[in-house]
Amino acid sequence: MRTLALILLASTGVAQVPTYYARNVAGVTSIGDGGPATAARVLLPARITRDSANNIYIAESLRRIRRVALDGSISTIASQQNGIASGDDGPAASAGISSLFGITVAGNFLYIAQRVPCNIRRVNLTTGIISNFAGTGTCAAGPDGSAATTTLDFPGAITADPQGRIYITESFTVRRIDPLTGQITRFAGDGTLGSSGDGGLATQAKVWGPLGLAIDSQGTVYISDTANCKIRRVVASTNIITTVAGTGSCAISGDGGPATAAQLQSVSEIALDATGSQLYMAGSGTTIRRVLLSNGTIERFAGTGTQGGALQENVQALQADLRTILGVHVDAGGNVLFADFSANRVGKIAPTGILTTFAGGSPFGGDGGPAQAALLSLPLDVIPEPGGGLLIAESINRRIRRVSPAGVITTIAGIGLPGFGTGNGGPAVSANIAPLALARDKAGNIYATDGLSGTVRRIAPDGTITQVGPALDTVAGLALDPTEQFLYVSQSTLNKIAMINLANGTATVFAGAGGLTSTAAAGFAGDGGPASAAQFSSPIRVATDSDGNVYVADSGNNRIRRVTPNGGRVDTVAGNGQNDASGDGNLAVQASLPGPTGVVIDSAGNIIIGNNTAVFRVDKATGRMNRIGGKTTRGSGPLGPALATNFNVVNNVAVDSRGVIYFAEPFSLRVVALTPSTLATPAISGIITPGNFGAGTILSPGGWMEIYGEKLASVTREWAGSDFAGNVAPTSLGGVKVRVQGKDAFVQLISTGQINAVAPDGIVAGNVTVEVINSNGTSDSVAMVAGARGPYLLAPPAFSGGGKQYLVGVLPDGAFVGPAGLISGVNFRAVKAGDRVVAYGVGFGGVAPTVAAGNIATSATALPNARVKIGGKDAVTEYAGLAGGFVGLYQFNIVVPSGVTGDARIEFTVDGVPSPQLLYLTVQ
Numbered sequence: 001m002r003t004l005a006l007i008l009l010a011s012t013g014v015a016q017v018p019t020y021y022a023r024n025v026a027g028v029t030s031i032g033d034g035g036p037a038t039a040a041r042v043l044l045p046a047r048i049t050r051d052s053a054n055n056i057y058i059a060e061s062l063r064r065i066r067r068v069a070l071d072g073s074i075s076t077i078a079s080q081q082n083g084i085a086s087g088d089d090g091p092a093a094s095a096g097i098s099s100l101f102g103i104t105v106a107g108n109f110l111y112i113a114q115r116v117p118c119n120i121r122r123v124n125l126t127t128g129i130i131s132n133f134a135g136t137g138t139c140a141a142g143p144d145g146s147a148a149t150t151t152l153d154f155p156g157a158i159t160a161d162p163q164g165r166i167y168i169t170e171s172f173t174v175r176r177i178d179p180l181t182g183q184i185t186r187f188a189g190d191g192t193l194g195s196s197g198d199g200g201l202a203t204q205a206k207v208w209g210p211l212g213l214a215i216d217s218q219g220t221v222y223i224s225d226t227a228n229c230k231i232r233r234v235v236a237s238t239n240i241i242t243t244v245a246g247t248g249s250c251a252i253s254g255d256g257g258p259a260t261a262a263q264l265q266s267v268s269e270i271a272l273d274a275t276g277s278q279l280y281m282a283g284s285g286t287t288i289r290r291v292l293l294s295n296g297t298i299e300r301f302a303g304t305g306t307q308g309g310a311l312q313e314n315v316q317a318l319q320a321d322l323r324t325i326l327g328v329h330v331d332a333g334g335n336v337l338f339a340d341f342s343a344n345r346v347g348k349i350a351p352t353g354i355l356t357t358f359a360g361g362s363p364f365g366g367d368g369g370p371a372q373a374a375l376l377s378l379p380l381d382v383i384p385e386p387g388g389g390l391l392i393a394e395s396i397n398r399r400i401r402r403v404s405p406a407g408v409i410t411t412i413a414g415i416g417l418p419g420f421g422t423g424n425g426g427p428a429v430s431a432n433i434a435p436l437a438l439a440r441d442k443a444g445n446i447y448a449t450d451g452l453s454g455t456v457r458r459i460a461p462d463g464t465i466t467q468v469g470p471a472l473d474t475v476a477g478l479a480l481d482p483t484e485q486f487l488y489v490s491q492s493t494l495n496k497i498a499m500i501n502l503a504n505g506t507a508t509v510f511a512g513a514g515g516l517t518s519t520a521a522a523g524f525a526g527d528g529g530p531a532s533a534a535q536f537s538s539p540i541r542v543a544t545d546s547d548g549n550v551y552v553a554d555s556g557n558n559r560i561r562r563v564t565p566n567g568g569r570v571d572t573v574a575g576n577g578q579n580d581a582s583g584d585g586n587l588a589v590q591a592s593l594p595g596p597t598g599v600v601i602d603s604a605g606n607i608i609i610g611n612n613t614a615v616f617r618v619d620k621a622t623g624r625m626n627r628i629g630g631k632t633t634r635g636s637g638p639l640g641p642a643l644a645t646n647f648n649v650v651n652n653v654a655v656d657s658r659g660v661i662y663f664a665e666p667f668s669l670r671v672v673a674l675t676p677s678t679l680a681t682p683a684i685s686g687i688i689t690p691g692n693f694g695a696g697t698i699l700s701p702g703g704w705m706e707i708y709g710e711k712l713a714s715v716t717r718e719w720a721g722s723d724f725a726g727n728v729a730p731t732s733l734g735g736v737k738v739r740v741q742g743k744d745a746f747v748q749l750i751s752t753g754q755i756n757a758v759a760p761d762g763i764v765a766g767n768v769t770v771e772v773i774n775s776n777g778t779s780d781s782v783a784m785v786a787g788a789r790g791p792y793l794l795a796p797p798a799f800s801g802g803g804k805q806y807l808v809g810v811l812p813d814g815a816f817v818g819p820a821g822l823i824s825g826v827n828f829r830a831v832k833a834g835d836r837v838v839a840y841g842v843g844f845g846g847v848a849p850t851v852a853a854g855n856i857a858t859s860a861t862a863l864p865n866a867r868v869k870i871g872g873k874d875a876v877t878e879y880a881g882l883a884g885g886f887v888g889l890y891q892f893n894i895v896v897p898s899g900v901t902g903d904a905r906i907e908f909t910v911d912g913v914p915s916p917q918l919l920y921l922t923v924q
Contacts, residue, residue, distance in 0.1 A: 020615075020628050020642035020674040021710035023685030025662070026371035026392060026403055027379065027670030029636070033066075034805050035918045037074040037346075041669075042066065042360025043377060044396070045339035045346050047269060048329035049159075051105040051125070056331065058339070058346055058359060059103045062667060065112070068359055071905070073918060075803045077110065078123060078130060085117055085137070092123040092130035102168070106160035106179070113155040113168060115139075120147075120155060120168060120177075134168075134177055134184060141170065141191055147177045147184040157213040157224070157269065161236075167221065169210040174202075174223055188223060188234055188241060195228040195248055202234040202241040212269045216276030224267045224281070231259075231270065231279065231291070244279070245291050245298060252285065252305075259291045259298035271328045271336075280336060282328035286321070288338055288349075302338070302349055307418055311343055317355040322347075323418065342418060344377065344396070364397040364416060369767060370783035371409040371671075372686055373697045374401075379664035381437045382671045384656035388780060392664065392671055393435035393448060400428075400435050400448060400459070406769050407783035413448070413459050421453025421467065428465035433457055437478040437541065437652065439487065447487060449475035456487060456500060469500035469507045473517040477541035477598075477652070481548050481565070488550050490539045495520040497531075497539060497552060497563070511552070511563050511570065512536050524557045524577065531567035541652050545601040553596040553609070560588075560599050560609055560618075574609060574618050574625055581632040588618040588625035598652030602659060610650030610663055615642070615674060629661075629674050636668040639685055640753070647672070675710060681777035684709040687770055687784050689792050690756075693842050694917045698790030699740070699768065701761045702853035702888050703843035706754060707738065709779070712772050713750035729758065729854040729887055735775050741768040741786070746854035746887070758888050759786075761853040790843035791908060791915040798823055807906055807919040809837040809894075817921050819903075830924035833898035837921070840883065841890040844910050847881050857882035863890065865911045870921060871904030873897040880910075896923060 032040030044061035051057070056068040057077070064079040078092040087095025102113035110123040117137030123130045134147035135155070142151030153170040160166055166177040173189035188202035189210070197205020212224030219236030222244070230246035245259035254262025266283035273280075279291040280301065287303035300318065308321030317336075327339030336349040337358055345361035366374025377396035384390055388405035391412075399414035413428035414435070423431025435448040435457075444461040447468065454475055456468045468487065477490035487500040488510060496512025511531035513520040526534025537556025544550055548565035551573070559575035575593030576583065583591030588607070598610035607618035614630030628642060635646025648667040655661050661674040675683045686708045689696040699705055713736045723730040729746035731737060738745040738757045741764065749756040755772060765788060769781040794808040801822050809817035809831070817837055818828040831837060847861035866880035876895040883891035892908070903920040 019677055020661070021677075021683065021685075022629060022639040022642045022645045023673050023675060023683055023709060024372055024639055025390065025407075025671050025673045026374060026382075026409060027376040027668075028366075028373055029668055029670050031064075031076070031669075033075050034073065034800070034803070035916075036072050037066075037068045037359035038072070038357055038361070040066075040074045040360060041344070041362060041375065041377075042346060043344055043363060044341055045327065045344070045360065046341060047101070047103050047327045048337050048339055048346060049104045050329065050331060051110075054332045056329075056337065056346075056358075057103055057105060057110065059100055059112075059327075061100065061341070063097045063100045065097070065100070065103060065110070066359070069803065073803065074359060078112070085114055085119070085121075087130060088121070088132050089129065091128050093128060095130045097121075101156050102158035104159045104166070106164050106166060109179075111158055111160075111166060113158045115154050115156070118152040118154055120152070120158065120166070133166075133179075141173070144175075144185045145183065147182050150184055156211045159213040159215055161215045161219050161221070162217060163219070167213055167215070169213060169223070171209060172207060174207070174210060174213070174221070187221070188232070195225070195230070198232075198242050199240065202239050205232075205241045207232065212267060212281075214270045214272045214279065216272050218276070220276070222270055222272065222279060224270050226267055226283075229264045229267070231264070231267065231281070244293065244296070245281075252287075255289070255298055255300045257297065259296050262298045264289075269327045269329075269339075271330050273330045273334065274332070280328045280330065282325040282338060284324055284326065284341075286323060286325065288317075288322075288325055288328055288336070301336070302355065308343070311345065311357065311361050313356055315355055316353050317349045318353065320355050364394075364399070367401070367410050369408065369785055370697075371403040371407050372782065373785060374409045376401075376669050376671070378666045379651070379669070379671055380435070380666055381652045381654075382662045382664045383438045383440060383654045384660075384662060385440065390662065390671065391438050391440065391446060393438050395434060395436070395451070395666070398432070398434050400433070400438065400446065406767075406781045408767055412446070412463070413457075413465060419452070421450055421455055421457070423465055424457075424467050426465065428459040428463050431457075431465045433465070436476055439478045439480045441480055441484050447478060447480065449478045449489060451475065456489060468502065469505050470516075472498055472507060477539075477553070479542040479544045479550065481544050481550075482546055483548070488542045488544065490542045490552065491516075492538045492540045492555070494518065495522050495536045495539065497536075497542060497550065510550070510567055512539075522556055524554075524559070526570050527561070527572055529570065531563045531570050534561075534563075534570040536561075540596075541598045543599045543601055545605065551599045551601065551607065553599045555595050555597065558593050558595060560593065560596055560607065574607060574616070583625070584627050585624060587623050589623075591625045593625075597650055598663065600653045600655050600661075602655045603657060604659075608653050608655055608661055610653040612649050613647055615647075615650055615653060615661060615663065636665075639672065642674050680711065682709060682711045682713075682772045682774055682779040684712075684770065684772060684779050684782045687782055689790060689843060692796035693794055694792035694915075696790055696792045696843070696916065697785060698843065699759050699763070699784050699786045700788060700790040700843045700845055701759055701763055701786075702845075702851075703759050703790050704756065704888055705745075705759060705770075705784075706756055707770065707772060708754055709772070710753060711774075711776065712736065712755050712779075713752060713774060716749075716751040718749045719747070724856075727856040727858060728852075729856075731854075737773040739771045739773065740784075748887075758854050789845035789910060789913045791845070791910060791913060792841060792843055793908060793915055793917060793919060794840040795917060795919050804903055804920050805918065806903075807839055807921055809839055809921055811838075812836060819922050828922075830922040831896050832924050833896050833900070835896045836878070837894045837896060839892045839894060841892065841908070841915070842888060844890045845913075851882055854887060856887055857884050857889075859884065863910060865909075866892070867909045868892065868894050869905075869907040870894075870897055871900035871902075871923065873900055896921075 047059035099116040118139035119135030135152040189207040194206030209227035229250040246264040251263040290301040302317035323342035344363035348358035363377040381393040390403040419432025499510035522537040523535035541553040574588035605620035731744040746758040861881035863880040879893040
């Protein structure tokens with residue numbers, strides 16, 4: 001009996017069961033690399049540049065640099081790995097970037113300005129190696145001379161002149177670095193605060209907080225003198241500085257008149273067109289302005305000035321409502337690209353004035369579908385609800401979302417637009433809210449701290465939103481006392497804890513010194529005494545236990561502290577104040593606990609703590625603290641055994657009645673659950689179509705799926721011929737079943753951590769639930785989207801190179817189609833017109849004659865309306881249907897068309913439904 005041997009299955013070796021198992025419960029972690037930029041997730045873009053080959057580079061404020069190639073595909077050049085700058089002289093892909101600000105490309109190098117530490121790094125675009133270029137990392141104005149040994153004063157904008165010299169802005173200067181000599185010299189600004197010097201040498205002028213640079217083909221330098229609200233120009237031949245826009249009074253006015261009589265505000269980046277005659281300006285506003293340098297007039301170029309809601313597409317740029325424009329760049333074709341920070345997209349304005357999306361634009365999505373397929377952006381908090389649901393607070397998306405027990409996600413509060421606490425008294429789904437932390441009472445009221453308005457908001461069971469208590473200036477964490485009389489709110493920047501009386505809406509200081517809106521001095525003091533005399537340092541989160549004690553994640557003091565219900569006494573219960581990773585397994589008060597980010601008390605009285613990298617548990621009986629998830633360094637790896645998984649900031653922790661721990665992982669765009677080994681029932685962490693066939697999310701009748709999790713089975717085995725009933729695959733292996741929408745699937749492989757199965761016929765398009773059943777019980781349901789077709793082609797990760805993913809195309813002699821050497825020791829070659837190539841896929845839907853799901857195909861079939869294009873040209877498809885002798889595997893025999901050369905994109909559609917993959921074949 002033949003099995004689906006062509007699917008390259010993941011290893012299913014059985015490992016020792018850990019104490020906790022990490023699984024994803026919400027959020028898609030893929031950011032779209034390898035696919036089209038317009039379908040990618042671009043988070044908080046701020047700066048844009050390009051190289052000599054006209055590839056576009058985007059700096060994302062979450063410390064990632066992306067490249068969009070000429071074919072529209074997007075990839076990551078460098079990204080944050082552990083929250084700190086690291087990895088010099090190694091691959092940029094595995095280095096750490098911190099406080100990313102400006103980027104530029106000169107020659108073969110991508111230059112990166114970092115503000116903490118203060119230095120300039122560069123990436124060799126050929127080798128991918130990152131290295132330090134200028135600055136020691138100390139943030140201070142340094143002397144001219146060696147760029148590598150001087151200090152930089154918060155470098156910001158960075159650009160290059162026609163000679164390849166690098167210019168950078170600092171707090172009160174612009175400096176220039178010659179890459180050939182490694183020498184740095186002051187170019188503009190005398191190093192002191194002020195606004196003066198027009199008509200004189202640039203080095204004798206005063207600039208303040210410059211954040212933008214642009215240089216024309218003659219070497220003339222334009223400087224956004226941001227804090228002075230001016231644009232200054234330095235002529236290369238004379239080094240004389242003048243003002244070309246702005247009066248020095250900060251506002252937005254003067255469009256249609258002389259630029260020097262106009263008011264500017266918060267101009268962060270500037271850009272020139274190819275002729276050097278038009279200067280574009282972007283700041284933190286909702287418009288892009290342009291100075292026509294030929295006549296000195298200023299005009300609005302894009303944006304109405306009203307902050308927009310839904311992203312607008314194919315409209316005149318002047319009629320578009322934009323959000324927060326930080327970056328601007330003019331590409332080689334004269335298109336103006338702009339970084340719309342709040343909209344999470346890079347827009348493109350054609351010379352005709354029509355606005356479209358160039359990259360990103362999809363930070364939010366998935367409502368009404370599976371939580372694991374939803375787009376989350378910077379989730380900050382999660383709490384369980386009775387019955388198995390979850391509530392999630394999203395910062396960037398400005399929403400509170402609910403995950404049902406069946407795994408379907410919806411929005412219950414927040415319209416997703418900028419705004420300050422609006423909508424009170426009306427529907428929560430129409431209100432403006434920026435939720436930071438959540439709490440829920442027994443009646444189903446949901447409380448949230450609103451970071452923009454500095455208030456606590458309450459969403460009633462009927463969906464109405466109101467404000468609870470007064471504005472508190474700053475808010476962070478939130479906890480409800482067990483009697484539900486009081487809400488405790490951490491005021492992290494004020495170094496205190498507030499208490500709101502829910503009966504009368506009044507607020508008082510519960511712990512820390514001073515009034516509700518005054519800042520208490522940060523420090524550590526007061527253990528053993530009253531809360532009013534205690535000092536805290538950035539108390540970020542709070543929690544309560546069944547006795548009413550209040551626990552504080554005192555982040556700046558590296559401790560968890562407990563305050564008695566009446567505030568009469570404060571004590572440290574975890575952390576010795578040290579910022580290292582020592583002491584795991586010791587008494588909690590003797591162990592190190594760097595920067596705790598969250599705290600919760602489980603039903604047994606154990607203290608669960610989160611920090612930047614890990615989750616800890618303080619045993620109530622012994623007082624000892626042990627790391628139960630995460631490592632000592634940050635990262636964003638695949639989930640599995642919790643102690644073997646890297647986390648990228650554990651942002652608060654919550655626990656349900658079963659002891660399952662939940663936390664939001666903001667920089668990995670997901671919500672994670674840690675399942676304890678005390679739970680014997682199987683747990684599903686995620687479901688995809690086969691990973692080597694695109695790892696998609698659409699399940700079709702007869703389509704394959706891979707289920708990942710823990711305790712899925714007690715043995716590892718695949719189906720064998722004896723498991724089949726004639727040509728029909730088994731619906732149970734080793735007592736393990738999979739049910740999709742209540743129907744039995746066909747089970748091909750079982751193991752502790754993975755099951756491979758074929759979906760049954762009869763599943764209805766839309767959301768379907770998937771469950772695993774074994775001798776220990778039934779897993780929680782996980783939602784997945786079903787459709788008549790979910791077409792994916794065989795293209796495993798190994799078939800990738802040069803930023804491209806290649807289709808597995810098999811030639812008659814057994815060679816694969818692709819560039820020579822794509823995989824060492826494997827025969828690859830290019831094809832030519834007329835060559836016949838065989839490809840394989842899954843999930844392409846019904847065939848004629850019909851073959852039931854789970855049945856071996858025993859004869860040729862036809863896949864209706866199958867169409868293949870190679871390099872945009874129609875290819876002859878000699879066969880499209882099920883592969884004989886297999887279950888659920890499709891085969892395509894394709895003839896390469898003429899007129900195609902190079903790496904050509906291959907496109908498959910069936911009944912007009914395309915495969916979503918971006919795949920290539922190499923044609924000579």
